Amino acid sequence: MSEPAQATSGAAGDTSRRTFLDWLFRGTLFAGAAGFVSAVVGYLFPTESALSTLGPQRLKVGRVDDFAPGEGKLTLLDDRPVWVLNLPTGFAGLSGLCTHRGCTLRWESGRHLLICPCHEGQFDERGNVVAGLPRRPLPHVRVGVVAGEVYVSQGTPDAPA
Numbered sequence: 666m667s668e669p670a671q672a673t674s675g676a677a678g679d680t681s682r683r684t685f686l687d688w689l690f691r692g693t694l695f696a697g698a699a700g701f702v703s704a705v706v707g708y709l710f711p712t713e714s715a716l717s718t719l720g721p722q723r724l725k726v727g728r729v730d731d732f733a734p735g736e737g738k739l740t741l742l743d744d745r746p747v748w749v750l751n752l753p754t755g756f757a758g759l760s761g762l763c764t765h766r767g768c769t770l771r772w773e774s775g776r777h778l779l780i781c782p783c784h785e786g787q788f789d790e791r792g793n794v795v796a797g798l799p800r801r802p803l804p805h806v807r808v809g810v811v812a813g814e815v816y817v818s819q820g821t822p823d824a825p826a
Contacts, residue, residue, distance in 0.1 A: 723818040729810055732756070737772035742817050747806050748772055748779060749817060752790055758806035758817050759792045765799040779803070 726740050732751035739761055740747055746761025746769050759779065761770050768783035778795065779788040786797030793802050807818045 723807075723809075723816040726815045726817055729813050729815055732815065735774045735777070737774065739769075739772070740817065742806060743819065746770075747817055749808055749815060750790055756808040756810065756815060757790065758808035759788070760804045760806065763799055764794075764801040764803060765797070770803075 724740065724742055726738060726749050732738065732749070734751055734753070737748050737750040740749060748759045748761050748770065750757045750759070750772065761779075762768070763770055763781040763783065763786050765781065765786050766783055768781050770779040770781055770788070772779055777790045779790075779792075781787070781797065781799070784798045786799040787795040788799070788803050789795050791802075792805060794800065809816050809818075
């Protein structure tokens with residue numbers, strides 16, 4: 666009588682093993698299908714940050730409300746100074762270093778000029794040379810607003826008109 670009991674327990678062990686493998690297979694299929702559906706939904710309905718041209722390496726500068734119209738904020742991007750300006754046409758980002766000798770520029774909101782304290786070079790709000798020794802305009806940096814936050818990132822955006 667002990668032999669039939671062993672056969673029954675062996676069959677029960679096979680059944681539980683099959684049940685486990687069946688559940689494992691179903692779980693794998695479910696996880697794969699969920700990942701596929703998630704990717705399709707993410708593609709069809711991208712988030713606001715995915716629509717941004719800033720890229721993954723970006724730096725938060727502050728909230729939109731932190732910038733009064735015509736004001737600017739100096740920040741560091743990859744250990745280099747960058748001016749973020751709130752202009753009537755939107756936010757602009759310009760290098761904070763003079764193209765003549767590399768001195769750090771200061772923003773004069775009343776005149777809408779970036780001024781070099783070293784040799785009195787002057788740049789307008791688009792980065793163009795207005796006066797002084799610099800011969801090259803300021804490089805632009807990307808600036809974007811995502812969910813009410815202002816970000817900057819490396820790259821060369823289209824120059825503002």
